[in-house]
Amino acid sequence: MSTGPTHGGPGTGPDAGLDAGALRLGTRRSKLAMAQSEQVAEAVRRLTGRPVELVQITTYGDTSREHLAQIGGTGVFVTALRDALLRGEIDFAVHSLKDLPTSQPEELHLAAIPVREDPRDALIARDGLGFEQLARSGERAGRPARIGTGSPRRMAQLEAWARALGVVIETVPIRGNIDTRIGYVRSGELDAVVLAAAGLNRVGRADEVTELLSPDTVLPAPGQGALAVECVATDVLLAAQLVELDDPHTRAAVTAERTLLAALEAGCSAPVGALADLPGDGRTVTEMRLRGVVGTTDGKTLVQLSTTGPAPASADDRATPQRMGRRLADEMLAKGAAGLMGERAL
């Protein structure tokens, strides 16, 4: 066995009574975190033939009532899981990739980035409305549609979209889990909320979506829809098993997106959207496209650019997507992106 605190005897760790031979997967307690952890746990059981137990860990991001943008965003959901990994209380952890800070700690290893879910944002609006219908109906009623989102990135792009339509909307900062956010629309408190489609799909609430927002209009957060499976860097045996879950196309795409984000020196609460895609049938991928956006939350100014370049030469080729991310960041900075980065919600 590798170093690493893999199999504590019975009665150790936060959750006594685990199977002694089981791999311990640390997860946040939210419905979404549990759903995606269970999905990865099942894949690891199939791969390794070993039992996998979920170990629930509470993170600051789960308990704080502050707006994410005020907490400072970066890493609030992942720190507790990483601490548990480093203390040897768990063997691996599953994160939403978009919640991971762009700099990777040396002691930890991103062993797998599995096939990405739908990266798009989704609108859940009253009366089954799409964004344009909703925005125009608010305009007619003389009461701007109230759309809930705590994300400066979503605010900037929704406000810019409304401006392009020549209508006024009101974006309202909200927080909370998926059920809470959908509840704002159910109760009539808000006309709509915007959430990641991937999360809704994972918890079985995709039927609530009234419009999937095209990346041509609203670019998702870098890494949105992708998961990251992390273990300690010294656990090379486990890493060698987990890498089987890795999807090279997803890894290349999110590497480009996260390099762009890092090069723009943004935290996860900054209004940066990015999406890379590799057109092709999955075998003959030769080209990669990367789109990026940064804007002010009032939607008055957006810097929105795209670029194309070669697809990575192999699954291990990180340099190609990194170059692409840096190149697009440089072009966005040259167009004034830096001046838009300091802004936070509220």
Ligand SMILES: NCc1[nH]cc(CCC(=O)O)c1CC(=O)O
């Ligand atoms: N910041 C919260 C968060 N982190 C990951 C997801 C789910 C989508 C994903 O896996 O990217 C969400 C919720 C949301 O943005 O609606």
